[in-house]
Amino acid sequence: xxxxxxxxxxxxxxxxxxxxxxxxxxxxxxxxxxxxxxxxxxxxxxxxxxxxxxxxxxxxxxxxxxxxxxxxxxxxxxxxxxxxxxxxxxxxxxxxxxxxxxxxxxxxxxxxxxxxxxxxxxxxxxxxxxxxxxxxxxxxxxxxxxxxxxxxxxxxxxxxxxxxxxxxxxxxxxxxxxxxxxxxxxxxxxxxxxxxxxxxxxxxxxxxxxxxxxxxxxxxxxxxxxxxxxxxxxxxxxxxxxxxxxxxxxxxxxxxxxxxxxxxxxxxxxxxxxxxxxxxxxxxxxxxxx
Amino acid sequence: xxxxxxxxxxxxxxxxxxxxxxxxxxxxxxxxxxxxxxxxxxxxxxxxxxxxxxxxxxxxxxxxxxxxxxxxxxxxxxxxxxxxxxxxxxxxxxxxxxxxxxxxxxxxxxxxxxxxxxxxxxxxxxxxxxxxxxxxxxxxxxxxxxxxxxxxxxxxxxxxxxxxxxxxxxxxxxxxxxxxxxxxxxxxxxxxxxxxxxxxxxxxxxxxxxxxxxxxxxxxxxxxxxxxxxxxxxxxxxxxxxxxxxxxxxxxxxxxxxxxxxxxxxxxxxxxxxxxxxxxxxxxxxxxxxxxxxxxxxxxxxxxxxxxxxxxxxxxxxxxxxxxxxxxxxxxxxxxxxxxxxxxxxxxxxxxxxxxxxxxxxxxxxxxxxxxxxxxxxxxxxxxxxxxxxxxxxxxxxxxxxxxxxxxxxxxxxxxxxxxxxxxxxxxxxxxxxxxxxxxxxxxxxxxxxxxxxxxxxxxxxxxxxxxx
Numbered sequence: 036x037x038x039x040x041x042x043x044x045x046x047x048x049x050x051x052x053x054x055x056x057x058x059x060x061x062x063x064x065x066x067x068x069x070x071x072x073x074x075x076x077x078x079x080x081x082x083x084x085x086x087x088x089x090x091x092x093x094x095x096x097x098x099x100x101x102x103x104x105x106x107x108x109x110x111x112x113x114x115x116x117x118x119x120x121x122x123x124x125x126x127x128x129x130x131x132x133x134x135x136x137x138x139x140x141x142x143x144x145x146x147x148x149x150x151x152x153x154x155x156x157x158x159x160x161x162x163x164x165x166x167x168x169x170x171x172x173x174x175x176x177x178x179x180x181x182x183x184x185x186x187x188x189x190x191x192x193x194x195x196x197x198x199x200x201x202x203x204x205x206x207x208x209x210x211x212x213x214x215x216x217x218x219x220x221x222x223x224x225x226x227x228x229x230x231x232x233x234x235x236x237x238x239x240x241x242x243x244x245x246x247x248x249x250x251x252x253x254x255x256x257x258x259x260x261x262x263x264x265x266x267x268x269x270x271x272x273x274x275x276x277x278x279x280x281x282x283x284x285x286x287x288x289x290x291x292x293x294x295x296x297x298x299x300x301x302x303x304x305x306x307x308x309x310x311x312x313x314x315x316x317x318x319x320x321x322x323x324x325x
Numbered sequence: 326x327x328x329x330x331x332x333x334x335x336x337x338x339x340x341x342x343x344x345x346x347x348x349x350x351x352x353x354x355x356x357x358x359x360x361x362x363x364x365x366x367x368x369x370x371x372x373x374x375x376x377x378x379x380x381x382x383x384x385x386x387x388x389x390x391x392x393x394x395x396x397x398x399x400x401x402x403x404x405x406x407x408x409x410x411x412x413x414x415x416x417x418x419x420x421x422x423x424x425x426x427x428x429x430x431x432x433x434x435x436x437x438x439x440x441x442x443x444x445x446x447x448x449x450x451x452x453x454x455x456x457x458x459x460x461x462x463x464x465x466x467x468x469x470x471x472x473x474x475x476x477x478x479x480x481x482x483x484x485x486x487x488x489x490x491x492x493x494x495x496x497x498x499x500x501x502x503x504x505x506x507x508x509x510x511x512x513x514x515x516x517x518x519x520x521x522x523x524x525x526x527x528x529x530x531x532x533x534x535x536x537x538x539x540x541x542x543x544x545x546x547x548x549x550x551x552x553x554x555x556x557x558x559x560x561x562x563x564x565x566x567x568x569x570x571x572x573x574x575x576x577x578x579x580x581x582x583x584x585x586x587x588x589x590x591x592x593x594x595x596x597x598x599x600x601x602x603x604x605x606x607x608x609x610x611x612x613x614x615x616x617x618x619x620x621x622x623x624x625x626x627x628x629x630x631x632x633x634x635x636x637x638x639x640x641x642x643x644x645x646x647x648x649x650x651x652x653x654x655x656x657x658x659x660x661x662x663x664x665x666x667x668x669x670x671x672x673x674x675x676x677x678x679x680x681x682x683x684x685x686x687x688x689x690x691x692x693x694x695x696x697x698x699x700x701x702x703x704x705x706x707x708x709x710x711x712x713x714x715x716x717x718x719x720x721x722x723x724x725x726x727x728x729x730x731x732x733x734x735x736x737x738x739x740x741x742x743x744x745x746x747x748x749x750x751x752x753x754x755x756x757x758x759x760x761x762x763x764x765x766x767x768x769x770x771x772x773x774x775x776x777x778x779x780x781x782x783x784x785x786x787x788x789x790x791x792x793x794x
Contacts, residue, residue: 041462107715135715144563150473170451172475173390176387180711180712181713182387185387
């Protein structure tokens with residue numbers, strides 16, 4: 036390790052910082068989740084457990100709040116005692132569901148606070164977590180307004196998969212040890228293999244080719260996944276991705292803390308976008324008849 | 326008004342009294358050591374368990390990623406600040422009543438920092454990789470994230486620890502020389518090395534004064550910045566209850582507050598155990614109490630500012646959190662903190678109570694309990710009640726966290742107990758200075774000499790002959 040090496044490293048580091056910590060985006064993976072379609076069946080959550088080697092922590096640790104569900108279904112009941120008959124009527128229609136996975140914010144609050152830069156933004160527009168670099172200060176989770184980061188409070192792998200269950204672990208990604216933060220990656224291992232395949236075939240990644248486990252599993256196709264950067268290109272005649280189409284149809288745009296919709300009836304919104312986190316997941320509000 | 330210090334004490338008696346405190350320990354000392362080791366043993370057991378199993382048994386959970394460890398970390402960091410207040414700020418404003426009590430306060434600074442520094446290490450998930458927050462030259466060109474307040478913490482605390490340890494050591498060199506001159510055996514060898522060949526000649530004193538003043542000037546902004554940086558751990562985040570603009574001054578005020586209360590506690594204990602009644606006098610205790618009272622009121626004021634800015638800020642989530650602090654599951658602790666931090670210090674406003682040593686002992690301990698609760702009430706309610714309603718949760722710390730928190734007091738006590746037997750806990754040379762000044766400043770002609778600058782003209786008829794100048 037020479038002095039010139041050090042200086043070179045340093046200047047590269049500084050340059051990356053000035054560029055905003057990431058390079059030009061190749062992709063911007065995003066989602067559109069239609070809450071009208073969500074039936075709260077938890078299949079996405081289960082699929083996530085299977086795909087991403089999430090440990091099943093058991094009843095005791097779950098009740099202590101030490102579970103590892105990257106994709107969780109949040110249930111909200113209308114309050115029955117608000118004094119409004121109309122609202123209590125909704126209760127008979129059941130709960131409201133909202134599937135929450137990492138929102139892959141473009142201005143992620145978790146990234147600047149990590150002391151060792153274990154979480155950063157990739158050229159894919161993903162908010163990546165480097166397990167090997169993580170020291171477990173847990174500041175990222177504290178600073179996530181969505182609370183979508185999960186910490187390995189134990190060496191869960193030791194008893195999460197008693198033999199022969201360890202045979203079903205996904206070999207495409209690691210099993211995490213204690214003391215490491217983790218969260219939804221938009222199934223980065225799938226995106227990676229799709230990108231590699233497209234590169235070998237010398238073609239761009241097609242829409243729908245990369246598909247996270249939750250979107251694949253959703254029985255009502257409530258979750259649409261795709262590249263938010265792929266707009267219609269008149270030169271190559273490349274079509275717009277489905278997710279971009281939905282974002283455009285609902286007049287939700289990236290990079291805005293407040294959407295300027297011409298039509299207030301449009302259902303698209305992003306969770307806590309007023310905090311200027313610029314999340315890449317758009318939800319379509321549920322419409323309920325009275 | 327009674328005098329701060331008896332001006333007729335003989336200097337040999339000062340040496341004798343202070344050196345006596347460093348002689349063979351009595352039974353109580355060993356009992357105290359045993360008590361501290363006992364407390365520390367709890368923490369060691371808990372930490373070994375936590376190291377092997379993970380952070381789970383500590384009852385940390387999602388969303389309570391931080392809890393008592395960080396709260397206690399801030400508590401200890403905060404306590405360190407008043408040592409600097411006494412030794413540096415009061416030094417440059419020439420408040421000479423600090424002289425008999427600053428040495429142990431300065432030692433407290435160093436040892437509380439040594440205690441506080443352990444907590445971030447204990448609290449991180451993979452403590453064997455702790456050194457990654459330091460910007461060492463890595464072959465892979467990986468740097469820490471300089472945008473993170475936790476990295477600023479690492480810099481701030483290590484700088485503060487180094488400089489305050491240096492300041493403590495430097496300030497005690499003349500005293501170590503006194504120890505060297507009277508010690509025998511291995512202690513003589515130790516102090517010979519530690520006193521760095523101090524002979525007390527003019528040149529040495531001149532350099533010593535300059536270096537001491539320089540360090541004092543360096544330490545003051547450092548102390549203020551350290552706790553401001555610690556506060557940015559919270560203020561930089563976007564969480565309600567943490568994202569508060571007034572946090573840096575609020576933290577510094579809280580730091581000085583708890584530190585002053587701790588000084589009162591240690592003051593009383595040293596005065597009692599080492600019979601330092603001649604040096605740690607009631608008027609000095611009173612002055613410390615008044616200082617604590619003033620800081621307590623600053624702290625109260627900043628509390629009111631924080632609450633009212635949240636209230637009138639109309640951020641619904643921050644407001645909800647504030648109301649939850651008032652009425653929610655943490656409300657008993659919150660109101661205990663308000664009572665101990667803002668109401669109890671009014672006992673310091675009454676002369677009769679200020680002069681009552683047992684009362685002050687109890688009050689100072691309770692004030693520090695209040696300040697510890699304050700730190701807990703900063704960290705935990707925000708975690709339990711932030712933006713996402715799905716993550717609203719109340720979690721109480723388990724025995725692992727309590728053991729480690731208790732053990733940290735044992736660790737601090739142990740360091741302090743070792744300190745009082747190695748370095749004089751009352752600064753002998755500065756007490757002499759103080760007495761000298763008090764004795765002679767009253768005489769007009771001598772005061773004139775003392776205040777003359779080097780460039781001023783000397784009257785011809787001057788004879789020095791001031792004792793020990």
